[in-house]
Amino acid sequence: MEKLKKIDWVNLLFLGLTPFAAGLAIYVHFTTEVWSYQLLTLFIVSYFLTGLAITAGYHRLFSHRSYKASWWVRFFYLVFGAGAFENSCLKWSADHRRHHQEVDTDNDPYNARKGFFYSHIGWVLIKEQSPGTVFPKDLLKDPLVRWQHKYYLLLAGLVGFALPTLVGFFLGAPIGGLAFGGLLRIVVVQHSTFFINSLAHMYGKSTYTDKNSAKDNLWLSFFTYGEGFHNFHHKFQIDYRNGPRWYHWDPTKWLIKTLSFFGQTDRLIKVPESDILKSKMLMEKKILLAKGLQTSRFDQFLKDKMPSLDGLQMKVEEAHLKFIDLKKEFKRVRNEIPLHGKEKLFQIQGNLKVARLEFKLAYMRWYTQRKYLLVTVS
Ligand SMILES: [Zn+2]
Numbered sequence: 001m002e003k004l005k006k007i008d009w010v011n012l013l014f015l016g017l018t019p020f021a022a023g024l025a026i027y028v029h030f031t032t033e034v035w036s037y038q039l040l041t042l043f044i045v046s047y048f049l050t051g052l053a054i055t056a057g058y059h060r061l062f063s064h065r066s067y068k069a070s071w072w073v074r075f076f077y078l079v080f081g082a083g084a085f086e087n088s089c090l091k092w093s094a095d096h097r098r099h100h101q102e103v104d105t106d107n108d109p110y111n112a113r114k115g116f117f118y119s120h121i122g123w124v125l126i127k128e129q130s131p132g133t134v135f136p137k138d139l140l141k142d143p144l145v146r147w148q149h150k151y152y153l154l155l156a157g158l159v160g161f162a163l164p165t166l167v168g169f170f171l172g173a174p175i176g177g178l179a180f181g182g183l184l185r186i187v188v189v190q191h192s193t194f195f196i197n198s199l200a201h202m203y204g205k206s207t208y209t210d211k212n213s214a215k216d217n218l219w220l221s222f223f224t225y226g227e228g229f230h231n232f233h234h235k236f237q238i239d240y241r242n243g244p245r246w247y248h249w250d251p252t253k254w255l256i257k258t259l260s261f262f263g264q265t266d267r268l269i270k271v272p273e274s275d276i277l278k279s280k281m282l283m284e285k286k287i288l289l290a291k292g293l294q295t296s297r298f299d300q301f302l303k304d305k306m307p308s309l310d311g312l313q314m315k316v317e318e319a320h321l322k323f324i325d326l327k328k329e330f331k332r333v334r335n336e337i338p339l340h341g342k343e344k345l346f347q348i349q350g351n352l353k354v355a356r357l358e359f360k361l362a363y364m365r366w367y368t369q370r371k372y373l374l375v376t377v378s
């Protein structure tokens with residue numbers, strides 16, 4: 001009886017019934033209306049609009065403040081984010097900030113240490129304990145955020161149900177519109193977000209830190225708009241990217257960057273490349289130590305005139321810093337060509353190529369030594 005009192009029946013019924021309602025609406029559509037491939041387009045477009053409003057908006061903008069956005073971009077995030085049925089931005093961000101601050105503890109709202117079911121969906125089905133959520137002060141200052149919080153349910157109903165039904169109506173299939181652009185899409189987007197709280201804290205690599213359960217998982221990124229690089233995100237939460245390399249699948253990062261070309265987003269925060277590299281190499285060393293390589297073995301290698309991993313790491317960091325500095329100088333001189341002339345630019349370009357090669361060589365030496373040590377300990 002006590003347990004029943006703890007259940008949030010509204011959330012339980014909504015999350016439990018939407019998959020069935022989606023199935024029923026799809027059945028009614030196929031028996032009473034004509035299928036059109038435009039309904040598939042509606043599903044895909046609404047999947048990206050509402051999902052990206054959560055990841056680029058609710059998550060990276062409002063929860064982490066990793067960049068600034070114009071009022072209409074914020075408006076778009078708040079309106080379409082409501083259509084994902086994941087609560088108001090204020091509540092979502094308050095929970096998420098607590099997740100980062102108290103990760104893997106009882107105060108973490110979706111503590112992954114309590115298992116897959118709890119972190120995925122279980123936590124939403126339990127009523128919040130008093131004193132309840134404290135809304136972040138910086139977000140309360142934004143009138144758009146306050147407006148969305150006040151009219152959240154209305155906006156969610158309009159974007160989540162009314163809009164796709166209307167689009168479907170113009171395509172000659174209002175029930176199809178509701179089924180694919182509304183119900184089915186809501187289920188898929190919700191579970192995409194839930195996967196980040198559950199699977200992204202269970203399966204994958206601890207590339208940059210092992211201080212929490214967050215993992216980097218490329219496969220998950222394909223289903224979560226790029227949020228699968230969760231270990232990077234927990235280590236460098238202020239960075240607007242989750243996948244730091246240009247080729248890392250991260251549509252959210254690409255959207256934010258593209259908007260910046262049109263002046264709609266700015267002050268995109270990136271943590272220094274050298275910090276990222278350092279964290280990665282430190283983690284690799286930890287793995288070696290965990291596999292049984294004693295610190296004394298490093299000294300032994302020194303005695304044998306073998307380069308120590310620490311020494312090589314320092315060389316990588318030095319070469320990397322030199323490369324980054326030259327890159328900055330190259331950009332500066334390029335913008336001031338009338339002042340310096342092209343000759344200076346070519347000279348720096350040459351130095352830059354050498355510095356890049358030196359960095360890559362230093363990294364390769366470190367990498368090979370790491371591999372060698374790995375073989376000797378296993
Ligand atoms: Zn986060």
Ligand SMILES: [Zn+2]
Nearest residue numbers: 196197214230
């Ligand atoms: Zn997390």
